[in-house]
Amino acid sequence: MELQPSQVDIKLAAFHKSWNLERIQNMTLEEYADLNNHDSLCYWLEYETKELGAIGNFPLTKFGVWKPKEEKELKKPFIFENGYFYNSKKGNNLDDAFEKVKQKITQIVIHSQNLNWEEIDQINYNIIPKWKLVFLFSNKATLPIYSRRALSDIVTGLGNNVFNDKTPISILQRHILNYKLESESMEEFGDRMYVEFALKTKPNFYIIGSKYGDDSRPQINEFIKNKCVAVGFYDWLDFSSFIGKNDKEVNDFVIEHWTQDQPAVHKLQSIFTKIANIKEGDIIAVKSHGAFNRLTIIAYAQVVKRNGAVYEHHEDKLGHHINVEFLDAGFSKFVGETYAETIHELTKKKDGRRFDKVFGWYSGIQEEYVKLDEFEDDEEFNEEYLEDTGFAYNEKSEESFNRNAIASVKVNQIHNIIQNRFIRYLTEQYPHDSVKGEKNRIDAKRESSNEVHIYEIKPYENVFSCIRDGIGQLLDYSHQYNTKKDIKIYIVGPNEPNKKDLDFIEAIKNNLKISFNYISFDYSSLISKEF
Numbered sequence: 001m002e003l004q005p006s007q008v009d010i011k012l013a014a015f016h017k018s019w020n021l022e023r024i025q026n027m028t029l030e031e032y033a034d035l036n037n038h039d040s041l042c043y044w045l046e047y048e049t050k051e052l053g054a055i056g057n058f059p060l061t062k063f064g065v066w067k068p069k070e071e072k073e074l075k076k077p078f079i080f081e082n083g084y085f086y087n088s089k090k091g092n093n094l095d096d097a098f099e100k101v102k103q104k105i106t107q108i109v110i111h112s113q114n115l116n117w118e119e120i121d122q123i124n125y126n127i128i129p130k131w132k133l134v135f136l137f138s139n140k141a142t143l144p145i146y147s148r149r150a151l152s153d154i155v156t157g158l159g160n161n162v163f164n165d166k167t168p169i170s171i172l173q174r175h176i177l178n179y180k181l182e183s184e185s186m187e188e189f190g191d192r193m194y195v196e197f198a199l200k201t202k203p204n205f206y207i208i209g210s211k212y213g214d215d216s217r218p219q220i221n222e223f224i225k226n227k228c229v230a231v232g233f234y235d236w237l238d239f240s241s242f243i244g245k246n247d248k249e250v251n252d253f254v255i256e257h258w259t260q261d262q263p264a265v266h267k268l269q270s271i272f273t274k275i276a277n278i279k280e281g282d283i284i285a286v287k288s289h290g291a292f293n294r295l296t297i298i299a300y301a302q303v304v305k306r307n308g309a310v311y312e313h314h315e316d317k318l319g320h321h322i323n324v325e326f327l328d329a330g331f332s333k334f335v336g337e338t339y340a341e342t343i344h345e346l347t348k349k350k351d352g353r354r355f356d357k358v359f360g361w362y363s364g365i366q367e368e369y370v371k372l373d374e375f376e377d378d379e380e381f382n383e384e385y386l387e388d389t390g391f392a393y394n395e396k397s398e399e400s401f402n403r404n405a406i407a408s409v410k411v412n413q414i415h416n417i418i419q420n421r422f423i424r425y426l427t428e429q430y431p432h433d434s435v436k437g438e439k440n441r442i443d444a445k446r447e448s449s450n451e452v453h454i455y456e457i458k459p460y461e462n463v464f465s466c467i468r469d470g471i472g473q474l475l476d477y478s479h480q481y482n483t484k485k486d487i488k489i490y491i492v493g494p495n496e497p498n499k500k501d502l503d504f505i506e507a508i509k510n511n512l513k514i515s516f517n518y519i520s521f522d523y524s525s526l527i528s529k530e531f
Contacts, residue, residue, distance in 0.1 A: 034067040053144035062126040112137035117170035140186040150198040159195030207344040218288040228321040235319030293341035301328035331462040364417040463501040467495035488515040
């Protein structure tokens with residue numbers, strides 16, 4: 001019996017009927033970059049081959065040269081000339097930029113046909129269209145997945161924690177392909193890997209308390225030790241079968257088992273319906289206090305699955321466990337709002353500015369979640385743009401925690417979001433200076449006629465931790481930077497320093513010969529304060 005070709009094969013055949021190596025070697029600017037031409041290469045990559053891996057979530061800057069469907073304004077280094085945009089860093093004029101792009105694409109196609117993936121890694125063309133071209137011209141020898149973030153998530157999900165954000169794409173592809181079944185087509189395997197490990201849903205955000213019964217002290221050390229956040233009500237009952245169930249089923253469960261007057265049954269129903277809806281990837285702020293405008297956050301965590309589940313029941317150990325990896329702990333952040341119940345779900349729409357106050361830089365995940373790849377994978381674009389309160393819980397955690405690969409990825413995503421925002425902020429504040437994000441080392445650099453300002457971004461709630469973790473990097477960068485201009489260095493963090501932090505900052509200033517300052521950066525309002 002002869003099988004009918006899949007829709008992928010049909011679309012791939014249609015692409016090759018229009019595009020081959022010879023046409024690419026001889027293509028004109030219009031044939032490559034005119035998005036109004038439905039037979040242009042960029043149109044095929046962007047729109048006509050969505051079944052072979054969509055790349056439309058990434059900005060058109062990925063093509064290096066393109067003719068937009070509608071005219072718009074872009075900041076430097078992108079120049080608009082004769083109806084086309086091009087990257088002025090990649091060519092002296094439009095024709096020069098296009099010829100260089102064409103040479104790169106020609107080499108990508110030749111190496112794809114010869115399966116020379118390592119050579120493809122060395123070609124300086126955006127990751128997203130580069131690896132889509134590889135899939136198109138290699139007879140489906142690679143995964144139809146082109147985002148570094150997605151490939152990294154798959155590798156991590158398969159249990160490899162050795163690779164990092166500098167690992168070549170060819171190595172990630174080869175590693176994942178080791179898990180392909182002989183019976184699977186490449187598109188079936190790619191879909192299975194993406195759905196299982198890389199498909200993301202927007203996270204929900206929760207505040208969860210850390211106190212139990214008569215013990216008024218937060219149990220953060222136990223949380224960290226057991227890699228969980230937990231709730232003690234009904235600690236003798238296993239709630240596993242109700243995770244993901246609807247509110248009615250959960251509310252009936254509460255009514256069936258609760259026989260006491262306090263707390264009120266509706267409060268318990270609110271707690272357990274939220275537990276039932278917590279999912280992998282959600283962000284949790286752990287509080288030590290929440291009532292009487294004393295909300296104090298002492299840790300941030302991300303919900304993860306262990307043995308396929310986000311929930312575990314341990315009657316003799318904190319009760320209802322939500323499995324997490326801790327993103328940050330060992331700090332005390334006084335927010336000054338009232339969230340007194342055991343669990344609160346917060347949203348930007350409902351809680352407004354309070355949402356930003358509670359989650360700080362982590363709040364950026366909610367509004368920019370689908371854009372995380374946009375700058376991370378855009379090589380050419382990224383190269384250019386990129387107190388003691390008297391009642392806070394101040395005791396440092398006695399339990400150390402090491403971020404695993406999942407938590408590290410999340411912290412890196414937060415860092416990338418803030419880096420992009422901060423670079424844009426610098427560009428707007430200092431329009432006459434040269435502002436760059438340097439993806440390999442320096443987070444942000446601003447250069448004027450007589451000064452160089454180097455910024456290191458650290459996403460820790462504790463100002464002391466930001467400085468301690470970043471000052472050595474800044475000193476290294478300033479030492480290696482070859483210039484006769486005055487160099488000034490900065491740590492950028494999410495919070496303003498308290499008195500102890502200010503003393504630490506002053507001590508560093510007094511001991512360094514180079515100018516040093518700490519900057520607290522509110523990414524949502526784009527306000528910074530320098531100390």
